[in-house]
Amino acid sequence: MKRFLWLTILAAGTASAQETAPPRSLPAVEGVLFEDVPADNGAGVQATWKKMPNDAEVTYKVLVALSEKGPWFEGGSTPGTESFTQDDGLPFWMGPPRNRETHYLAIDGYQDGENRVTLQPAEDPKKKTRKDTPDYWFKLVAEGPGGRWESPATKLRPEWNFFNWARLNVFIYMISFAGIILFFIRVARGRQLFIRRIAGLDAVDEAVGRATEMGKPIFYLTGRNGMTDVSTVAATLILGEIAKKVATYDTTIKVPHTDPIVMAVCQEITRESYIAAGRPDSFKPESNFFVTDDQFGYTAAVDGMMVREKPAACFYMGYYYAEALLLAETGASTGAIQVAGTDADHQLPFFVTACDYTLIGEELYAAGAYLSKEPVLVGTLRGQDVGKAVVLAALLILTAVATIGQWISVGGKKPWKWSELSVFDFLKGS
Amino acid sequence: MVFLKRQLPLLICFIIGTISAVQYYVPTHLSSDVAEGLSNWYIIVAMFASLLGFVSVGMVHSKKIQRKEPGWAYSALVFLGIALMVVLGFWSGGKETYDDGRISPFGWLYNATLVPLQSTMFAILGFYVASAAFRSFRAKSFDAGVLLVTALIVLLGNVPFTNYIWATGLGIHDIAGVKFEMTDIVGWLIGTPNAAARRGVTFGVALGAIATSLKIIFGIERAYLGGGD
Known part of the structure; x- marks a missing residue:
């Protein structure tokens, strides 16, 4: 009798470990479907199944295994009241039809003990290249109060895709935008295009002139980021134009750096500017110098130089973090004329407050073209403006469509109140 | 020579720029491997470039010491600091803490000097924010007045005591059935007009960045190579 009891316990334990015993008390889930996630790197599988009447009590889990017999690992789970195709996060032209009648769960890996293992292509150990994703x-x-139900195991090999269709809209816009810019470059070669005035850039002459009269240096900062940041590239382009004016007026420019690569690029740009201005002998390589890559070490050093040397003008171009206000306030306290240009929207208020002129956002990118007045570069500015107009028109149209749609959906159950419109959700605390 | 100085960099820029742009739309592992490879190359180049930075620091400060410029003693301190960190770094085996948990001399110097100095600089920001706010909140014009009122509401809305006065003292909880407390007003100011303005800036920045990238990839903008054509 005792031996029989042990066998029973052992048998129960084995069955539990393999997770193969299919209790019959929960109704069968309908429409279970496992598919490859479209437009991914071969590491995603999506599961869909029909909403069930007992969903409020049920938790769904997707189990993953490397063979039909297991062992099975949990890939993901969701309460029965959540995760519908409506919430799949994919753009409208992709994925299953949106509704709240079909559940949706995307799986990109599974939990093996404490480790999360990602579904991914195996690597060829000899060639060190990725092979096809293995079968899963x-x-x-x-699982619910009534017991447990399992679907039959489905074999699936997630596949790579060579185009991410979820980014189709970005791709179309980028191609169109590139076309617009190239078109206006062509137009600009034929005739002069109008550019709106940018006060901050008109002040460059004033700042350089002031420095010449006072016999004091100009400080030019290129931001905290490296050459991989487009705003740093824009800052180096502006430096080229300002250095030409500095060379023409034979005044002094100091460019303290926090990135050695940016320093090397700026040194070359400054040298060429002096050559272009016809004053190669006045160029001093040490005008561009490295300070440190430490954020506050750099700030302290530059602040110290400002306080000691009392520059006539300070330019802050590029991307800045917390040091923005520390630099700009110190510059303001020295009485320097200050021009800032950044695309760091968090730091813009500080620069607007502490500087005389601020180039906001895309004006930083326009500055090189604005100062050089080269027709080809001016053409790109017009292209940028047209691109912005397209975005603005799309925003207005889509906002109107969304508002009308909301209005109609709420108006269907009259009498409705203003407060029922979702635009007031923030007041309802949702 | 012209090929090496002008055409080759432009060609490299075009190829790498195009690969990087296409990589965004290609989700395969091959694509992410290429991106990772490019990123590694940048790190290697940056490591070599850091030598340039070190040389630059050395030259600037050694000249100051040679010429006995005002404040040359600080330049001497720079060399002393570098030497001290290098010596202690080797002595501590490059570790901030030893395996038994004790802090090494290198780690101590870092924690006892650099970290407090960084914290001090960051703390100064609080005072600078106050002085900058004082300057910008002077209601000289209608725009500045709007800024002042808005800023006051946001400031007061973030103080628990003001919320207590609003809800308990004044008893305002809703207007025409719609929840209307101090935090809701602040939330609306930050989440609606402020977010709208910031998104406008973000759109402009994104387009400007794309336009600049295209100019560089297609070789229209060449100033970064060192001046004009």
Whole structure:
């Protein structure tokens, strides 16, 4: 009798470990489907299944295995009241039809003990290249007070895709935008295009002239980021134009750096500017110098130089972090004329407050073209403006469509109140 | 020579720029491997470039010491600091803490000097914010007045005591059935007009960045190579 009891316990334990015993008390889940996630790197599988009447009590799990017999690992889970195709996060032209009748769960890996293992292509150990994703087995498990239900195991090999269709809109816009810019470059070669005035850039002459009269240096900062940041590239382009004016007026420019690569690029740009201005002998390589890559070490050093040397003008171009206000306030306290230009929207208020002129956002990118007045570069500015107009028009149209749609959906259950419109959700605390 | 100085960099820029742009739309592992490879190359180049930075620091400060410029003693301190960190770094085996948990001399110097100095600089920001706010909140014009009122509401809305006065003292909880507390006003100011303005800036920045990138990839903008054509 005792031996029989042990055998029973052992048998129960084994069955539990393999997770193969299919209790019959929960109703079968309908429409279970495992598919490859479209437009991904071969590491995603999506599971869909029909909403069930007992969903409020059920938790769904997707189990993953490397063979049909297991062992099975949990890939993901969701309460029965959540995760519908409506919430799949994919753009409208992709994925299953949106509704709240079909559940949706995307799986990109599974939990093996404490480790999260990602579904991914195996690597060829000899060539060190990625091979096809191996076969995986998936099944859906429903668990609730009534017991447990399991779908049959489904074999699936997630596949790579060569184009991410979820980014189709970005791709179309980028191609169109590139076309617009190239078109206006062509137009600008034929005739002069109008550019709106940018006060901050008109002040460059004033700042350089002031420095010449006072016999004091100009400080030019290129921001905290490296050459991989487009705003730093824009800052170096502006430096080229300002250095030409500095060379023409034979005044002094100091460019303290926090990135050695940016320093090397700026040194070359400054040298060429002096050559272009016809004053190669006046160029001093040490005008561009490295300070430190430490954020506050750099700030302290530059602040110290400002206080000691009392520059006539300070330019802050590029991307800045917390040091923005520390630099700009110190510059303001020295009485320097200050021009800032950044695309760091968090730091813009500080620069607007502490500087005489601020180039906001895309004006930083326009500055090189504005100062050089080269027709080809001016053409790109017009292209940028047209691109902005397209975005603005799209925003207005889509906002109107969304508002009308909301209006109609709420108006269907008259009498409605203003407060029922979702635009007032923030007041309802949602 | 012209090929090496002008055409080759432009060609490299075009190829790498195009690959990087296409990589965004290609989700395969091959694509992410290429991106990772490019990123590694940048790190290697940056490591070599850091030598340039070190040389630059050395030259600037050694000249100051040679010429006995005002404040040359600080330049001497720079060399002393570098030497001290290098010596202690080797002595501590490059570790901030030893395996038994004790802090090494290198780690101590870092924690006892650099970290407090950084914290001090960051703390100064609080005072600078106050002085900058004082300057910008002077209601000289209508725009500045709007800024002042808005800023006051946001400041007061973030103080628990003001919320207590609003809800308990004044008893305002809703207007025409719609929840209307101090925090809701602040939330609306930050989440609606402020967010709209910031998104406008973000759109402009994104387009400007794309336009600049295109100019560089297609070789229209060449100033970064060192001046004009």
